[in-house]
Every structure is written in structure tokens, then in C-alpha cells.
Amino acid sequence: MGIVTFYEIVDVTTTSLGIPLALAGFGLTFWQAHGAKRAAEQARDAAESTRERLIRSSLIALIHQLIKTEEELDRAVHEGEVRMAISWTNTWKWQASQAKGLLKAANSEEQKILRGLQTSIVASGEAKNVLISNPGDLVADTANVRTSIVKVTGELSSLAASLGFQIGD
8 A cells, every 4th residue: 555645535535525515515406496486485475465455455446436436427417417427427437447457357256246347337338429429318318327337336335345354464
């Protein structure tokens, strides 16, 4: 047996430590990947929760606007203001379409409200067309739209109360 050279020591050391170090590196990489996956899942969950809260908050604000629009349309009809009635039916149509989109984005199962919104949107368009082209009796010309609005705002009021409790979730 001769003298052990530096290169032989390095060779033996790298041969004997290479596999354990590679395994330790693989374990560290796996642990970091698992942590990154968990962080990504938490970020996704937080983003989804934020999205749901924004939808709820937007719906609550929009529901209040829809109820105010109903009041203003009723006032315009009561006062015989055709131009204001046209304006408020247009406003209702736009706001109801937004509410419908938000309910769909929330994957809401509120089919009765969605159908009511759609009915009121169509009725708003029809009332507006009648009021623009051939206005007659304002009360009669807006009867269908006002009836459909009353039905949907009743449902929306209870939805607003329910959503209000969910905001903190």
C-alpha cells in the first residue's frame, strides 16, 4: 500500500458522498415544490374569495340602484313625464343586465331572479319602443314593465339581505 494522494481522497469522497448529496438535493427540491404548490393553492383560494366578495358587494349596490330606479320610474309615470319614463326604463334595462351578468358570474342558482330580470329587460325595451314611437296612456304603456320590475325587486330585496350576511364569509 502506498501513499494516498490528494486525488484519490477526492475521488473516494465524491464517490461516497455524491449519491447522498443528490438524494438530499432531490428531497429539498421536492419539499420546495410542495411548498410552492401549497402557496399557489392558497393564492388561488384567496383570489376566488376576493372575487366572490366583489360580486356580492357589487350586487348589493346594484340591487339598491334597481330599487331606486323602480321608484323613479313610478314617479315619472305618476307625474306623466314620458321623457323621464323613457330614461328610467333605459336605466332599468342597463342595470338589470348588469345584475343578471353578476348573478351568472357568481354561478348563482337564483333562476327565478334571472328569469325575472330577463323578463323585465325585455319589457323595458318594449315599453321604451312604445313610448318613443307612439306614446298614449303612460300608465298603460308602462304597465308590463312596472309589473315585471315589482316582481323582480321583491326577489332582489331578499337576495340583498342574504348577500349582506355573506359579505364577511
